[in-house]
Amino acid sequence: MPRRRPPLAAALVLAGLLLPAPLPRAAAGSTGGAALEAAAQAARASLLARHGEAESERIDRGVAQVQALWRAEDGDAASFAAFVEQEFLPRGEALDASFARFEFALERMGGYLTSLARDLRRGVDLEIGPILPLDRRLAAYSPGAHFSEDMFASRIAFVALLNFPLTTLEQRLAEGMGWSRRQWAEARLTSTFDTRIPAQVNQAINEAMAAADSYINAYNIYMHHLLDERGRRLFPEGLRLITHWGLRDELKARYADPDGLPRQRLIQKVMERIVRQEIPAAVINNPLLDWKPSDNTVTISKIRDAEAPAGATAVAEAAREDDARYRHWRSIYLAARQADPYTPANPSLMARRFNDNREIPEAGVRALFESVLTSPLGGKVAALVSQRLGRPLEPFDIWYVGFRPRGRYTEEELDARTRQRYPTAEAYAADMPRMLQELGFSPARARFLADHIVVEPSRGAGHAFGAARRDDKAHLRTRVGQGGMDYKGYNIAVHEMGHNVEQVFSVTSIDHTLLQGVPNTAFTEALAFVFQARDLELLGLAGQDAAAEHLRALETFWATREIAGVALVDMGAWNWLYQNPDATPTAFREAVVGIAVDVWNRYFAGVMGVRDVPLLAIYSHMVDGALYTPDYPLGHLIAFQIESHFRAHQEAFGAEFERICKLGRLTPDAWMRQAVGSPLSAEPLLAATEAALTAFP
Numbered sequence: 001m002p003r004r005r006p007p008l009a010a011a012l013v014l015a016g017l018l019l020p021a022p023l024p025r026a027a028a029g030s031t032g033g034a035a036l037e038a039a040a041q042a043a044r045a046s047l048l049a050r051h052g053e054a055e056s057e058r059i060d061r062g063v064a065q066v067q068a069l070w071r072a073e074d075g076d077a078a079s080f081a082a083f084v085e086q087e088f089l090p091r092g093e094a095l096d097a098s099f100a101r102f103e104f105a106l107e108r109m110g111g112y113l114t115s116l117a118r119d120l121r122r123g124v125d126l127e128i129g130p131i132l133p134l135d136r137r138l139a140a141y142s143p144g145a146h147f148s149e150d151m152f153a154s155r156i157a158f159v160a161l162l163n164f165p166l167t168t169l170e171q172r173l174a175e176g177m178g179w180s181r182r183q184w185a186e187a188r189l190t191s192t193f194d195t196r197i198p199a200q201v202n203q204a205i206n207e208a209m210a211a212a213d214s215y216i217n218a219y220n221i222y223m224h225h226l227l228d229e230r231g232r233r234l235f236p237e238g239l240r241l242i243t244h245w246g247l248r249d250e251l252k253a254r255y256a257d258p259d260g261l262p263r264q265r266l267i268q269k270v271m272e273r274i275v276r277q278e279i280p281a282a283v284i285n286n287p288l289l290d291w292k293p294s295d296n297t298v299t300i301s302k303i304r305d306a307e308a309p310a311g312a313t314a315v316a317e318a319a320r321e322d323d324a325r326y327r328h329w330r331s332i333y334l335a336a337r338q339a340d341p342y343t344p345a346n347p348s349l350m351a352r353r354f355n356d357n358r359e360i361p362e363a364g365v366r367a368l369f370e371s372v373l374t375s376p377l378g379g380k381v382a383a384l385v386s387q388r389l390g391r392p393l394e395p396f397d398i399w400y401v402g403f404r405p406r407g408r409y410t411e412e413e414l415d416a417r418t419r420q421r422y423p424t425a426e427a428y429a430a431d432m433p434r435m436l437q438e439l440g441f442s443p444a445r446a447r448f449l450a451d452h453i454v455v456e457p458s459r460g461a462g463h464a465f466g467a468a469r470r471d472d473k474a475h476l477r478t479r480v481g482q483g484g485m486d487y488k489g490y491n492i493a494v495h496e497m498g499h500n501v502e503q504v505f506s507v508t509s510i511d512h513t514l515l516q517g518v519p520n521t522a523f524t525e526a527l528a529f530v531f532q533a534r535d536l537e538l539l540g541l542a543g544q545d546a547a548a549e550h551l552r553a554l555e556t557f558w559a560t561r562e563i564a565g566v567a568l569v570d571m572g573a574w575n576w577l578y579q580n581p582d583a584t585p586t587a588f589r590e591a592v593v594g595i596a597v598d599v600w601n602r603y604f605a606g607v608m609g610v611r612d613v614p615l616l617a618i619y620s621h622m623v624d625g626a627l628y629t630p631d632y633p634l635g636h637l638i639a640f641q642i643e644s645h646f647r648a649h650q651e652a653f654g655a656e657f658e659r660i661c662k663l664g665r666l667t668p669d670a671w672m673r674q675a676v677g678s679p680l681s682a683e684p685l686l687a688a689t690e691a692a693l694t695a696f697p
Contacts (some may be wrong), residue, residue, distance in 0.1 A: 004422045004523075039077035040067050052088045062162040063640075069161065069196055074152070083155065089163050099182075101162060102189055107513040111469020113144040118465050118475060124214055125465075125477060127457040136214055142206035148198040148514040157193035166190045169355055169667075175553060176670045185512035188665055201338045208335035211378055212328040212624035217460040219243050219620070220285045223250070225301055226266055227292040237303070243274060244618045245461040249488045252401045253411035268396045269293040271618045274325070275596065277589055281321040296320075323585035329623045330588050333577045336626065344359045351573050353627045358520040358634075359667045360680075367572070369564035369633055372557070373603040373684045377689050381558055382607040384696055395613045398562040398604065403555035409541065411487060419484030428478075428485060428493055429455035436536045439531070440653030452504045453497070464528075466503030468516065474500040474507075491535050498531030499524050505661035515664030519671045521628065525635030527661065530643055550692035551644070557689040560636040565603055567630040569596045569616045574627050592617050638672070640685045645676040 040063050047059045063084050070080055089095040109529040122128060123135025151157040164186045172187065179187075220242050223235035241247050251267045254260030262415070270293050280298050283291040290301045298318045336349040344351045354362040372378075385400050386393050424430045432453065436446035452467075458477035465475040478485070478493040484492065502524050507516045518524050533552070572595040577588065596617035605611040622630045642660070649656045660675045672680045 009376075015329050021316070029422075033077075035077040036067060036070065036080060039081040040064070040084075043081045046081075046085055047088050051088075055090050055419075058091075058095070058165075059088065061165060065161040065166055065190070066158050069152070069158075069193075071152075071196070073160075074155075083158065084162055087155075087159050087162055088130040091222070095163060097161070098163065099189070103185070103513050104191070105517075106192065107469050109147070111467065111472055113147065114466075114468040116143045120130050124210075124217065125459055125463075127480070129216075131218075131459075133380075136210070139172060139214065140207040140210040141536065142203050145206065148196060148202070149192070149199045153198055155471050160190055160193050164190050166194055169359055169361075172601065172667045173669060177673065178669050181512055181515070184664070184666060185514040188514045195342055197339050197342045201335075201342070204338060205335040208328075208331045209624060209626065209665045212332055213460075215324065215328050216624045217242070218285055221247065221270060221283070222285075222287040224303065225283070225287060225290045226270065227290055228262060228266055229294045231290070231292065234266060242461050244271070244620045245492075247271060248399055248618070249491075250411075251396055252399050253414075253487075256408070256410045258566065265394070266293065268394070268615065271615055275614045275617045276593055277323050277325055278320050280318045282319070317697055323589050325623055326589040326592065327585040329573075330577065330583075330585055332624070332626050335576075337581070348578055349627060350571070350578065353445075353630075356629075358522065360520075360634075362571070365630055365634065366568070366681055368637065368680075369567060369630075372560055372564050372633070372637075372686070373568075375677070375686055376685060377557065377693070378561055378603075378607045380693055381554060381561075381689065384554070384693065385558070387622070393608045393610075395608060395610050395615055397608065398558075398565075400558060403551045403558065409536075412488075414487035414539075418487050418490040419481075421539075422480070422485035422493075423491060424484070425455045425457045425478075425480050427488075429453070432497070435494075436501075436654075438538060439534060440650070440657075442654060445654055445658070448505055449501055452508060453500045455493075462489070462496055464496040464499030464503065466499065467507055470508045470513070471573065472501040472507075476500050491538075493531040493533040494538065495528045498528030501531070501657070502527045502661045505658050506664060509658070510662050510664050512664070515666075517665045518661070518663075519666055519668045520631065520634075522631040522634030522638055523668070523671065525631050526638035526642055527657070529635060529639035530646065533639075533643070547695065549647075549688075550695045553640075553685065553688035553692040554696075556636055556640050557685055560633050560640075560685065563629070563636065564620050564633040565599050565616045566622075567633050568599050568603075568618070570622050570627060570629040572599065573617075573622065637682055637685060638680060640688070641672065641676055641678065641680070644684065644688075 001506065024520075044059055044063050047063075048056055051059065053633060067080070074080070075083070089098060120138040124139040127434050148157070167190075176184070220240045223241055224233055224237045226233070226235060228234055235250075239250075241250055247267050247270060251264050254263045254267075256381040257263070266454055270279070271465070273293050273296065278296060280289075280291060280296065283289050283298060288301055290299045290303075291297075296318060333349070339349075339352075340347045343352060350362060354360060354365060356409045358365070376686055382393060385397060385402070388402050389397070389400070421431070429450070432450040432455075433443075433446045436449055437443055441449065452473050453476055454473050455476045455478075457480040460477075460479075462478035465477065467474050475498045476493060476495060476499075479489040481489070506518060507513075510516055518527070569592070573592050576591050576595065580587070580591070583591070593614050595616040597612050599616055600613045601611050604613070604616075620631055646653055646656060663671050663674055666674070669679050672678065678684075
């Protein structure tokens, strides 16, 4: 499920996903030169004479770290030497006190920047009335864009770099398991200042992402106005679905509908038109037109929905949407590319996302995904799905949900139950203490968590916007219709509640504020999946039976297989952009469709029995998420391992969930070993899937 980008406790800028790894040499803009090098040598000698050989290694490292990022505007060589000689702190009380001051100050600054950004986005994120032009400008504004620049101008960043160690990913992976909590916190402190991306670059990135976000949030299809090949309306009046989440979830829901197959086929056709950018522009978010996706014809509808959104038009024009989907996606690439010269160790968004943000190299992530996609278990599970459906598989069956308990219930039954229980966002908030207790948290802890989570009606599909300071609250956003929260909104709300619980524990209860959060987005997705898997239990509709564990393995394997394919398309698209920097949005569209078809033919055609399908490119987070989708399959794999751990400690679920969340921002490997006692791997899921297949011959 979509989630707002991570809290900024460490990054402290809204472009946090672009922070690079430590620099091996002077960055773009560094003064360098013989004078600075001579000043550095003299400063080292002076400091060594003052503090002794015991501080030699720290002196050499600190001076080098400052030198690598010192620019002409920071002062001449004499100013550099004076600074490092005055500000270096030997081990002892002053150094420890400075570390504590950094923890406090960065939490306050990052925390207030986060809450300010959240407040400025209210107009575009929440259903509080029509979006005003001002709302889009406020959302695009980045209050933290100048933070890094200010920290270097004030020399606060240089104090951190002079006195605490920068670490490489290789060091963190090789040595991190032996580090103390203080060592981990120091590593995260300096990573906040390991580069100097200009404020205007950060602002450009934020503006591009905000524009793409707004585009996606307003991309709705009025389903009653879809016509099948025979001109029939297959969906109820007033049903408005955001793409891709709403369309995909409606498709999933129709597995419980005896007449669902034609509806699923119609949704698939809509998705294909969107991916290929063949959808008529006039039908997007417009209840005044009827659209027949089979031949792409548009007519003025004789049916009018009660409320038409501002700007809706009844012009029956079938002109396709221009390549807006790919223009927004490419605009984020163009903005991100501006940061490349300032991150020579990871000179692309691809490198930054994998090496710095995820701390799992791209090759390792790809190998994990391919281990699932190439497993012969795929064909065996596909045969089982076909058997359960009683028909040959069709492309949309990558979203088959028949292994889930909710398959016993129709969407209408679930909608009726959730709308009655949660007519408003406030009703969901009031029920959170009960839900959290049923999940396994003590009454006191359930109340603590509920008191730290604000529930609000989302304009988009939903997200969790976490806090970044201890005295702030996490925000849960999901869609709440006029008739109450439907099952889709409820399912998303439970998922986002999982994010929020992680956010509350990893921000408010952690020992070092510099370790706030989890290793990367995939881990918070994994913890959210743990909650989401229990959504029916919280409605009193599902319990465990003898086959539950096998069904869980089959469902997770099938879902992981699907989203791993999506992630490979996203990764392929970003690699293509870097290989073709001057390509037009049209060329990019053609490339993405080709990449999606290629991934399908390589990993899905043999299993599904159909070739040349572009469906894997439908995910909206490809457009506005800047390489976000790989976190989903990683999240599934992590969640499966974590879920197995929780089931082995079911009586202590709440306490274990809290303990795991409070591990904080270690590397993925260190976090997994400390959380569940084993490294991240697809093998537990594959083994469980193989065992499950024996139960369903």
